[in-house]
Amino acid sequence: MTSTTEQTSGKDGIRPVFDQDRAERAVRELLLACGEDPDRDGLQDTPARVARAYREMFAGLYTDPDEVLARTFDESHEELVLVTDIPMYSNCEHHLLPFHGVAHVGYIPNGDGKVTGLSKLARLVDLYARRPQVQERLTSQIADALVRRLEPRGVIVVVEAEHLCMSVRGIRKPGSRTTTSAVRGLLRSSATSRSEAIELIRGRR
Numbered sequence: 001m002t003s004t005t006e007q008t009s010g011k012d013g014i015r016p017v018f019d020q021d022r023a024e025r026a027v028r029e030l031l032l033a034c035g036e037d038p039d040r041d042g043l044q045d046t047p048a049r050v051a052r053a054y055r056e057m058f059a060g061l062y063t064d065p066d067e068v069l070a071r072t073f074d075e076s077h078e079e080l081v082l083v084t085d086i087p088m089y090s091n092c093e094h095h096l097l098p099f100h101g102v103a104h105v106g107y108i109p110n111g112d113g114k115v116t117g118l119s120k121l122a123r124l125v126d127l128y129a130r131r132p133q134v135q136e137r138l139t140s141q142i143a144d145a146l147v148r149r150l151e152p153r154g155v156i157v158v159v160e161a162e163h164l165c166m167s168v169r170g171i172r173k174p175g176s177r178t179t180t181s182a183v184r185g186l187l188r189s190s191a192t193s194r195s196e197a198i199e200l201i202r203g204r205r
């Protein structure tokens with residue numbers, strides 16, 4: 001039986017552990033269900049490898065996003081800070097197949113010294129991407145974490161991705177891309193601020 005701790009998600013979806021043995025048993029079962037022989041030469045180490053791969057791909061389940069943004073700098077910049085084209089690899093929670101693309105993350109600091117390191121924006125993308133996800137939730141979780149920790153005047157997050165569940169199976173439309181956005185604060189309420197950010201994202205190349 002599954003224990004309560006395993007079923008219960010903590011703050012912001014944080015889970016306590018990755019169960020390597022259980023994951024290996026599940027992969028072995030999957031191979032058997034596919035009619036494969038998990039004991040044949042090429043597959044002997046596969047359950048352990050796949051389990052480790054999932055541990056890595058879902059590492060964001062075991063990390064507190066607020067820690068990523070814990071350190072702030074005293075900088076009186078009060079206009080847009082935008083990091084574009086952050087490579088993003090996630091897995092859709094419906095098929096456990098990858099979706100990948102880029103994220104653009106911007107915020108307007110509130111001027112009271114809460115400016116974060118630029119790499120932390122990419123770390124935040126990574127953390128939420130490394131969970132079983134849907135693209136809409138990934139996008140809004142990144143935005144909401146920034147709002148929570150930095151109390152900025154505005155936030156914009158745009159994610160553009162191809163879903164392999166739409167490419168390699170099902171509808172099979174390789175190359176189709178999905179764009180999602182989450183805007184908060186001034187970047188939502190002010191058309192001028194939002195257009196400035198969107199223009200910078202669009203014209204980045």
Ligand SMILES: Nc1nc2c(ncn2[C@@H]2O[C@H](COP(=O)(O)OP(=O)(O)OP(=O)(O)O)[C@@H](O)[C@H]2O)c(=O)[nH]1
Nearest residue numbers: 092093094095133134135136163165166169170171
């Ligand atoms: N909104 C949203 N849908 C997603 C995402 N990732 C995958 N999906 C969709 O999840 C849906 C699951 O639909 P179902 O009908 O339950 O499953 P399915 O029979 O495998 O669907 P098909 O992919 O159409 O074959 C599909 O339409 C996927 O395209 C995502 O990040 N956001």
Ligand SMILES: [Zn+2]
Nearest residue numbers: 092094095165
């Ligand atoms: Zn999918």
